[in-house]
Amino acid sequence: MKIKTRFAPSPTGYLHIGSARTALYSWLFARHHGGEFILRIEDTDLERSTPQAINAIIDSLNWLKINWDQGPYFQTKRFAYYNYMINHLLNNGHAYKCYCSKNRLENIRNQQMINGEKPRYDGFCRNNYQKNIFDDLPYVVRFRNPKEGSVIFKDLIRGIIQYSNKELDDLIIRRTDGTPTYNFCVVVDDFDMKITHVIRGEDHINNTPRQINILKALGAPLPEYAHVSMIMGNDGKKLSKRHGAVGIMQYRDEGFIPEAVLNYLVRLGWSYGNQEIFSLDNMKKLFSIEAVSKSASTFDNKKLLWYNQFYIKNLSPDNIAQHLFWHLNNNCTNIVSGPPLKELVQLFSKRCKTIKEMANYCYNFYQDVCQLDPEAAKIYLTKDATKLLQRVRDKLSIINNWTKESVHNAIVQTANELEVKIEKVSMPLRVAVTGVSYSPDIDLTIKTIGKLRSIKRIDIALKLTYGDD
Missing domain, CATH: 3.90.800.10 (Glutamyl-tRNA Synthetase; Domain 3)
Incomplete structure (x- = not known):
């Protein structure tokens, strides 16, 4: 028997966490058994179904990399x-x-x-x-x-x-207007599309006996059923927007990556020993519907952030760079005149929990000047810092081979010549070049920003410090 599952959302709103997990479980079951996965849009609610919701469902599944073998089928085209x-x-x-x-x-x-x-x-x-x-x-x-x-x-x-x-x-x-109703359309579709396993939310349990009786009346074979439990908020109540029940694409907008969301979703009700990290290939190999818990799961945004940070740190820089490009491009940041995104990923991947956070760090790398944090400037860009900044600026300006090491040497030489600790040089330099008092290693940061931009920003900071006289 060829395994065939389906995901059949109603396009009356966004694809939220619970529906995405149902889609994932149904998809994994089919993939684990070498079967087929069908996407079916149950749009018989003509008043509430919208093209925008349909597009949101398809976009969400594509972003999560949950691909389908057939469809999408639309019930309104099968009346x-x-x-x-x-x-x-x-x-x-x-x-x-x-x-x-x-x-x-x-x-x-x-x-x-x-x-x-x-x-x-x-x-x-x-x-x-x-x-x-x-x-x-x-x-x-x-x-x-x-x-x-x-x-x-x-x-x-x-x-x-x-x-x-x-x-x-x-x-x-x-109905009186001649349109068929949801429960009947579902049965006919499952019969016609030869669905062998129906995996869906527990809110459909009460529909199942009615649908089984219709299938028997049609002389149709019965699929096997699996009803997945609800996802609750950490207060024990039904998941809502205040718990994080938002559209899947909003997670993308907030800087989450699909690998992290999928890993978190699969663990919301399913486990394989004590293993926490699962690639898509792992999931398809190990997933078992019988190992899904019948108890409700609790949504934990902190755990989702943990997964996101893990994948940002451990996926290839090229992979993360694709997501970073989307965020920068979405913010109309022109990345043509600036460092390769891969370099920025390597610079920030160990300190960022989301791609959006990473993008916020990266905007300055594509601007000639940076926005100075007033508090940081007040503390570090003082009259006393002028001599330090001027000396390190002169050393940076004569570097021919612009590398992390050459930048580092310029900073160290400045500190030695002026007989101060290296932090006395690096902190004003950091604020001058990045606008803030925190960043990855300043030598690597300056190397990545580039020589011309770094010198230009130091010159601007020097004018500010001279203005204190």
Whole structure:
């Protein structure tokens, strides 16, 4: 049997952490078993589905490197097929037309709630429909759910789950306007696309017995199901924006890299011994749906930052440079006249938790002048620093072979000649050249900024110190 899984989001908003993890688990399961992964857009909610949300879903999956073998399929383009299948159920008695008005249904619901009963359709049209009596009235189509027996299925994460058919309603599968409903479209798609394993959020557990009964009515094979638990905030409540439940692409905008997000996502509910770091190849090799916990997971932004910093430090500079380029380019920074991005990655990778933070350090490397921090300038660019800066500036200006070592030698020679500690030279120099009082090794920083820019910035700082007289 060829394994086939699917990810089927509704395009009514961004792709958030929980949905991305579901997509990852479904994708990993297929890849682990050498199967296929399908992307299906469930856009039957015509009022809330938007092209922007569809694009956001596709962009997010592409950024995470979760690729699909088929699709994306759109349910709105398959209405004719769904209606064909609904007519098939009508003809063989597994569905029926319901002419009940909204007013009647609301009255029934209110009375059931007053009586302390579970609200459900009372089956009036199921039991009283007579051909040609109501045919001129608007109607919905309902699935004729079995009234006897139970639906029993083995969830790959949760074990045996059982529902009594008496607890299940005759759900609507086609609205009065002729459009099919979500639960029916899902079933037909899974059948038609030969989905063998349905991996989705636990909020779909209640839909599963209804969908199984429809599959049986269609004579379709049943897929296996696995329902992934919720992700909670660290306060034990459902994940929300204040916990970090934002669109996946916002994580990119904030400077996270896909390898870190994926590694964090796979560990939100799945483990392999005590191992923390997993490459994509590791995940595909080791992932098992049976090892996914049925307990809720807790989102921890600090742990995500830890993963991000780990990958910034350990991925190749060329890889990180691609992400850095995106941030700099997004900020309209022209990187043509400046150091190669790879050099900046090597300069800052050990001190940055996000690419956005790295980009903030890097803007100055592509500007002729830098923005001086007023407090740092007040402390270090004093009248006493003028002589130090002028001496080291003169030594830097005559360097022919511009290297970290030659810059370092100029700083050391200045300190020795003026009989001061090296910090007395390096700190004013650092503020003059970078604008701030903190940076990686000043000799490497100046080497990377370049000779002409460094000299120009020192000259500007010297004018500021002369202005103190």
